[in-house]
Structures are given as structure tokens and as C-alpha cells.
Amino acid sequence: MSDFAQHLINGVAAGTIYALVALGYTMVYGVLKLINFAHGDVMMVGTFLGYGVAQKLGYGNQSTLWGVLLIFLAAMAGCAVMGFVIERFAYRPLRDKPRLTALITAIGISFTLSYGFQLDFGPLPGAAPRAFPEIIVPTEWLIVGDRAVVIWNWQVISLAIALGLMLMLQALVYRSRFGRAMRAVSFDHRTAALMGIPVDRIIALTFMLGSALAAGAGILYAIKDTAIQPLMGLYVGLKAFVAAVIGGIGNVPGAVVGGLLLGLVEEFVVGYSSSSWRDAVAFGFLIIVLLVRPGGLFGSVAAEKV
């Protein structure tokens, strides 16, 4: 029973990060019908920015509340700007071209970021993995039995931050003028333009929002798993993409549910069968979901007009 609880904690922690990254995939897909394969690498850049700020503040394993806040804000703002630049110069010129062109460009951006960051220029980049400072000083908050279940302060704080970000996004998408415009663009961007919605600006803002969320997820990831390196985005990005598809790509609550489900499925497969099955079951789960509900758990299948 106690290891069931521990597995649950591990799974939720991994799942919230998948969910945050999946949100970026899903929002961009919603407005552009583009799978932004560079998204995981934007997350990587976010963690490196956070790492840079933490270095500047001189954090090894101590910090202040304001310092942590600054690390998050700097990484998120930096990635928002980067998201804007990527959209403006890589994707917007291709918007009326076949969708495959933009997809290949996304893969190109992904490689440019993940391999470009392995070159030694400036203080941040470089191929070697490095340890992200413990910006939330680890303290045990809950211990059940003889250390049978252990919960740390940063696990609870990370979960709270992730949930906070998701709630903010939910409010933004469903309760604000920007959100309504975004949903309209997602529904049909030509008609939205006819209704006077500034489509370009909405798409740019969507990119910035998704990139900022990725940066937030990246910092949470670095707090959880310590090591950061330029290729980390590929792995997390792939898992988050699967999560987005499970939930129904283009659907915001779907991405959250998909992320959590994927995290929990992976965790319990390892816990109760064999760790060699982890990825096989995770991707098998994806296939089963797609067979039963081709649009994903929350997605709707649009009838293709012939």
C-alpha cells in the first residue's frame, strides 16, 4: 500500500510536467494546425535561462522566495520572446504554404536549438550535462511509516505552481477577450479575420503563451530531475506530444488529462510489472486510445469535406 502511494506521488509529479509541456503543443495546434516540434527545445532553452539567472544570483542550494520568482519570470519572459521570434520569422512566412513545409521547418528549429546549444559560445551553452541548483531547499514534509512514503517540500510546491499555471491558462482561454479570440481563430481563422479579429497578433500571443508555459515546465523539471543538457527537450517533448495526442490535440483540458494519465501509466507499469515495458505500454496506450477514440480522449473528429 505504501509503495502504491509513493508511485502515485511520482506519477503525478512526472505527469504535471508532461501536462504543462503538452499545453503548448495543443494550443499551437489549435490555432495553426501545426505540430510545433521545436516546443520541447523551447523548454530546454527556458531551463538554461533559469540556470543562468540562478548562477547570477549565486544560488547553490539556498535561495529566497523572490529569487525563485525571478528565475521563473525571467525564463518565462525570455521564452515568450523566443516563441514570438520563432513564430514571426520561421512560421508566419510559411502560413499559406502546404502544412508539411511548416512541419519540416519546426523540426529544423528543433535541431537548430538543441544542437546549437551544444556549441561553446557565451556563458550558458555547452554539451555537458550540469546540475540545476536546488533553488527550493529540500525538506521532508511528510514521512509515512519508517520512510515508506516520503514527500518533499519541492514536490508539493512544484505541484502547486503547475496547478496555478494551468488554472491561469484556463481562465485566460475561457474567460478573457484574448481567449475568446484565440478560440475563434482555432475554430476558423478566415472567418475570425472577417469578424475583425487580428489573427496574426492572436497567433503570436498563443506562441508566446505556450513558450512561457514550456519555460515554467522546464524549471519545474529541472527542480525535479536536477540534470539539464541541450538534448533534454527531445525526450520530454516527445512524451508531452504523446500526452497531447492522448488527450485530443487542440483541446486544453485534454492536454492536462493526457499528461497526468501518461505519467501515471508509466509509473505504475514500472511499479507493478517490469521497467522494460515502460515505453512499450505508454505508446501502446496511445494506440489503444486512438483506436477507440481517433480524436483523443477529449477531441472531436471533424468530418472531412470531400
Add this chain to the structure above:
Amino acid sequence: MRSALAAVLTSCVLALVACEKKASAPPPPPSPAPGGGTAAAPSGGGTPGVTADTILIGEVGSLTGSEATFGISTRNAIELALREVNAAGGVKGRKIEIRVYDNQSKPEEAAQAANRLINQDQVLLILGEVASSNSMAMAEKAQPAKVPMISNASTNPKVTEIGNYIFRVCFIDPFQGYVMAKFAHDHLKLTKVAVLRDLGSAYSQGLADVFERKFTEMGGKIVAGETYTKGSTDFRSQLTAIKRAAPDAIYIPGYYNDIGLIARQARELGITAKLMGGDGWDSEKLFELGGAAVEGSYFSNHYSPDDPNPRIQKFIADYKAAYGSVPDALAALGYDAAMVAVDAIKRAPSLERAAVRDAIAATRNFPGVTGTITLDDKRNATKPAVVLEVGKGKTKYVATIAP
């Protein structure tokens, strides 16, 4: 438009077919080496690499790319060895020169570099590499050309199986698995061990298999076996499953970048079992990534800088004086590879490649920095391994375990 495309495609296919034909045709009669200017054919008479006062040897190393630290230590140590040899008058009245090529940590570049050394530079023999996949790519070129090759640190058994011209001065993977099993059983007196291995790595699988077999034979018990895949950074699910089995120790034959995280997460989950591993742990980065969590763990390695043996201490002092850092195991192995080669050239009755090969194969009880090296009939070095304990920012010598 379409027909133009078709024309281009067809010509490409034709060109490919033509190339393939050329490649599969019987070897053409000896043609002059491209751009080399040397007239000797690769395998014809003469003595490649040897002039009246020099002997040219080659090295391929990962000087850039993901394993750059491995390649740079190796090259430094080989240069140090050759400087010493030349200062003492060289071999058979000749100075030894070396040509070094970078392989960017990639097997295809390693093969390319080996080709250049063999055909263009006409070296007497080749030293290198660290990564087994790179060494195997080089050996595939060296063996057919009958050029002796000594790998300094490739531990995968398959490397020297490529042919009778391929040697190594390090021990092989199965031995490391045995060493840790023996250490866990005899020194630490453990009975219950869990194994966590990298599913995609031949190195990790090899060590883990041998460890499990040997430890069980010695009377120990493997209480849990879990796996992970390269690239993942969250090992909590595997570790939670291991925790349930309550082992005395966890054997993790992986690379330092994974070990640091595994150690942290194990301690975080309240696992107090000892951690053990192999030479893949040997890196400065282990201390940064693992922090306090990895302290008190044990791993097997090729040599220890703490070893009081004067031969080792002299090497460390010389290396420090030349390059300003304590040599790692790869540097020590690079030094030994160069010295074994020099020793063989000295003993060889002539400076033909075949004679040098026979002399390398006859290496017995050579006093190296990484132990006394004897090459067995499979061209592998049989020699002891050391077990190191991880401390604060450095390692400590614990034991030597003989084959």
C-alpha cells in the same frame, strides 16, 4: 517539371549504381595514394612508416564531440609517453613521431581517420580509441590492411574479435562485472543486491549480466532487476520498485550522467542501500550531478591515482607537470597503450608490421601504469582492477581485485 525531376532522379540512381559497382569490384591494382606522394603500395614490401631516423605511428581520438574529455586525456598521455621515449633516444636509433586525427566522437569519422592513417600517412601501427563503437569502426579498416592496432580503453569483448591485428591494454566488460560481484560478496559481505541497468547500452547489459551470474554463483541473491533507457532523467518508479525489495546494495553499471541522478533520487526516496558501478562512473561530472547522494558508493576502475606504487606516482607527477591536472583512467590507459607499442617495436626483429604484430602479441608482464599487462591469446589484457569509493569531490582507493 515532372519529367525534369524524373531525369534528375534517374541520373542519381545511375550514379549510385555506378558507385556501387566500383565499390564491389575486386580491388584495383595498387594506385598511388591520393595526395600522399608516397609511392609504396599499402601492403607491398618496404616498411611503412619507417625512415632512416623516424618511425611514424598514428592515433585516432575523440578530440571534439560528446566524448571529448576521453579523447583529450588519451592524446595528452600518449604525447607524454612518446616525449619520454624520444628523450631517452627513441627506439632502434629512430625517433617516434605520431599523427593524430579527430573523429568527432563518431564511428564513421573514426573509420575515415583510420583509412587516412593507413593509406595516406602509411603509419606503422595505430593507437586508439576509447568508445568501443569507434574502435570497432577503426579495426574494420586496420585488420584487412594488416596494420596493428592497440585500443587503449575499449572494453567491449567484440573489439579484438575483429581480427588478429587488434589488441587492447584494458580489461574487458565481463571482468568488471565479476570484480564488483566479488567485492560485494567478499569485502562488503552483502547478500541481497538489486540491479538497475541501461536497457539500450551493450556496456551496461554486459556488466549487469555477468554481475548477476557471478554474484548468484557466490551465494548472493539478486532481489530486483530494473531497467531504464538513455535520455530519461526520472528513475523514481524503478527505484520505488527496488525499495520494496529492500536490497543491501544496488548495482548500476551505467554512465556518470545517469548515476548522479539515480543516486539523488534513491536518497530522496529514502533508500539507504549502497550503490555500486563500473568504469563508466569515472568523471568529474559525477560529483557535480550526484552531490552528497553519491558519496560512499563504489565502482570498479582501471587504476587509482592514490596507488602508492612509484611507477604510478611518477606518471601522475609527470602528467600534472605537463597538463596541470590529475590524469584520469583514460589517460593512464593511453600512456600504457603507447608504451606497450614502443616496447613491441623494440622487441620486434624487424620493423615490418607483421613482425611488430607478433611482438605485441608476445607482450608478457609489461609493467604499466594500470597494472602488469599480459596479452592473452584473444589479444585482451589480463590484469587486476581496482575498486574506488566516491568521496567529496574525489575518489578513494579501496581494493585491488585480480582476475
